[in-house]
Amino acid sequence: MARVALVSGGTRGIGAAISVALKAAGYKVAANYAGNEERASAFHAETGIPVFRWDVSDYDACVEGLARVEAELGPVEVLVNNAGITRDNMFHKMTPQQWNDVIGTNLTGLFNMTHPVWSGMRQRGFGRIVNISSINGQRGQVGQVNYSAAKAGDLGFTKALALEGATRNITVNAICPGYIGTEMVRAIPENVLHEKILPQIPLGRLGEPEEIARCVVFLVSDEAGFITGSTLSANGGQYVAS
Numbered sequence: 293m294a295r296v297a298l299v300s301g302g303t304r305g306i307g308a309a310i311s312v313a314l315k316a317a318g319y320k321v322a323a324n325y326a327g328n329e330e331r332a333s334a335f336h337a338e339t340g341i342p343v344f345r346w347d348v349s350d351y352d353a354c355v356e357g358l359a360r361v362e363a364e365l366g367p368v369e370v371l372v373n374n375a376g377i378t379r380d381n382m383f384h385k386m387t388p389q390q391w392n393d394v395i396g397t398n399l400t401g402l403f404n405m406t407h408p409v410w411s412g413m414r415q416r417g418f419g420r421i422v423n424i425s426s427i428n429g430q431r432g433q434v435g436q437v438n439y440s441a442a443k444a445g446d447l448g449f450t451k452a453l454a455l456e457g458a459t460r461n462i463t464v465n466a467i468c469p470g471y472i473g474t475e476m477v478r479a480i481p482e483n484v485l486h487e488k489i490l491p492q493i494p495l496g497r498l499g500e501p502e503e504i505a506r507c508v509v510f511l512v513s514d515e516a517g518f519i520t521g522s523t524l525s526a527n528g529g530q531y532v533a534s
Contacts, residue, residue: 296366297512298358300324300348300405301375303335305474306424309501310372310508311341317509319370322361324348326375348375348401349393358408367416368409370512373402373446374424380435391438398442402449419462420512423450424504427470427527443468447523454521463520465511470527473498494529 297314301307302323311323323343325332332343342364346357361368376398379390402423413419428436429443447466454464471477471489477498480489490496507524510516525531 294318294320295369296320296322296361297370297372298322298324298361298368298405298409299372299374300401301326302341302372303332303343304328305476306469306472306501306504307372307374308335309505310374311335312339313502313505313509314370314372314512315339315341317513319512320365322365322368324357324375347397348373348405349396351404351407354404355408358405367412369413369416369418370420370422371406371409372422372424372508372512373405375401375405376424376426376443378436378439380439382435383437386438394438395442395445398439399445399449402446406453413457413462414460417461419457419460421453421457421462421464422508422511423447423464423466425450425466425468425523427468427525427531430468430523430525431531450523451521458520461517463511463517465516465519465521466523467504467507467511468523468525468527469499469504470525470530471498472504473500492530493527497528499526499528 297319299307299311302311303325311321315321321341323341326347336343344357346353379394381390423446425446426443428440432440450464450466457464507526
């Protein structure tokens with residue numbers, strides 16, 4: 293029987309590519325989204341993947357939403373925590389709201405999504421969790437103190453939870469993408485892209501969402517069962533962690 297996989301932020305950008313790749317790999321996929329109803333409906337029509345709306349920063353909404361997914365598809369065995377937002381600002385101008393919004397979605401959201409499915413994974417003796425962090429959680433970024441803090445926190449979350457899940461055959465890993473060719477990145481002016489961004493990337497190009505998706509498909513597979521607590525950096529060589 294096909295395993296059930298849930299992707300948060302799974303109808304756009306990297307999340308959409310992950311959802312599609314997991315379906316192609318044989319998983320029963322559910323895609324969560326927060327607010328873009330039009331895009332979610334189009335994604336469902338294009339892929340046939342069921343979509344579920346809730347805000348990952350709201351714990352009760354996650355509990356209720358996950359219950360709906362499990363009632364429709366079955367227990368969640370694979371969880372990809374991909375949902376994320378940015379509220380960029382220089383730190384001296386950053387508001388408490390900008391800080392709290394980003395921490396609430398990008399870090400607390402991992403707790404809110406993972407905690408309700410954790411007991412079931414422990415009882416069944418199987419689970420795969422992949423947290424989508426960021427190169428900026430590894431190295432920091434000007435104007436993104438909130439985002440970098442949250443994404444660095446995702447890595448600590450990954451390592452600690454991996455240790456707790458290991459005895460129950462639950463693996464927990466993270467992926468840190470660099471600049472990926474999503475709609476948001478491709479909207480950057482051409483001169484900025486070619487003069488400021490691409491020169492930082494040794495491979496000389498943007499990554500593709502599908503390349504991150506393939507990383508996820510591997511990490512949730514049976515073949516990756518001995519990998520846990522790890523961070524996979526997919527950034528074209530832009531940042532090399534020691």
